[in-house]
Amino acid sequence: MQMSLRYDLHSHSLASDGTLSPTRLVERAGGAGIDVLALTDHDTLEGVGEAVCAASRIGIRLIPGVEVSVSWGPQVIHVVGLGVDPEDKQLQEGLEGLREFRVWRAEEIGRRLEKAGIPHGFAGAKARSNGRLIGRTHFARFLVDEGYEPNVRKVFKHYLVRGKPGYVPGQWTRLEDAVAWILGAGGQAVIAHPARYPLNRGRLRRLLGEFVEAGGVGLEVVSGSHSRDDVFKMAAHARDLGLLASAGSDYHGPEDPWIELGRLPELPDGCIPVWRDWGSAPTEPTA
Numbered sequence: 001m002q003m004s005l006r007y008d009l010h011s012h013s014l015a016s017d018g019t020l021s022p023t024r025l026v027e028r029a030g031g032a033g034i035d036v037l038a039l040t041d042h043d044t045l046e047g048v049g050e051a052v053c054a055a056s057r058i059g060i061r062l063i064p065g066v067e068v069s070v071s072w073g074p075q076v077i078h079v080v081g082l083g084v085d086p087e088d089k090q091l092q093e094g095l096e097g098l099r100e101f102r103v104w105r106a107e108e109i110g111r112r113l114e115k116a117g118i119p120h121g122f123a124g125a126k127a128r129s130n131g132r133l134i135g136r137t138h139f140a141r142f143l144v145d146e147g148y149e150p151n152v153r154k155v156f157k158h159y160l161v162r163g164k165p166g167y168v169p170g171q172w173t174r175l176e177d178a179v180a181w182i183l184g185a186g187g188q189a190v191i192a193h194p195a196r197y198p199l200n201r202g203r204l205r206r207l208l209g210e211f212v213e214a215g216g217v218g219l220e221v222v223s224g225s226h227s228r229d230d231v232f233k234m235a236a237h238a239r240d241l242g243l244l245a246s247a248g249s250d251y252h253g254p255e256d257p258w259i260e261l262g263r264l265p266e267l268p269d270g271c272i273p274v275w276r277d278w279g280s281a282p283t284e285p286t287a
Contacts, residue, residue, distance in 0.1 A: 010248020
């Protein structure tokens with residue numbers, strides 16, 4: 001499938017766990033040849049206004065978005081909301097509750113790392129964040145900087161996943177609530193990077209079925225963390241279930257060179273793009 005425009009519908013800024021300001025992120029996307037960028041920070045819309053203004057200035061389209069944390073049984077799932085109204089009250093209230101849990105979780109991760117003999121974890125993670133939203137990635141960067149592991153991936157494997165010293169179970173929102181917030185804010189709900197979840201085919205189909213029943217419309221077929229085989233498997237799921245196909249790098253910053261803006265492959269044939277009915281008008285800056 002040939003795309004007339006280049007889309008990247010999953011990216012992060014300093015508003016959550018990215019390392020670039022919203023302005024620098026948009027500028028980098030423009031330099032990479034992206035025409036339409038979605039800013040989808042974790043559980044916050046804080047960076048959207050700045051990003052929209054930067055996009056208007058350099059001439060690319062910015063889609064207001066968010067990546068909502070969901071608990072689906074014991075599994076954490078991420079649902080991306082695309083084209084949401086950043087001022088929607090229900091969405092803002094829901095995200096505020098998730099951010100309150102994030103504060104407690106960050107403090108608890110720090111306490112557990114302290115018990116494991118790693119001091120100053122919370123302070124170190126906070127210093128590497130915006131001070132308001134502290135995620136596991138900030139702890140991972142702290143542990144890399146302190147020499148505990150050579151890279152973020154190994155930190156997650158050895159410290160921050162189930163059964164490891166800094167693991168804290170997530171207590172996020174329900175799938176149906178996340179989708180309802182997104183729909184209520186005028187957006188489209190998309191399951192993020194589905195091949196990353198440790199789900200067999202049957203459980204993934206169950207997740208997608210519940211997602212569709214709740215009003216979800218999209219699946220991130222192309223992702224910065226998907227292999228070529230993953231892309232074609234997810235494309236088949238999207239076609240089978242009538243889901244629109246999305247594409248996003250999940251870019252966090254230049255420190256992760258294996259995931260870069262502007263390098264996404266095209267959607268496989270037979271996929272219906274999530275942007276099919278968006279039109280071409282640029283997003284206007286929010287008040």
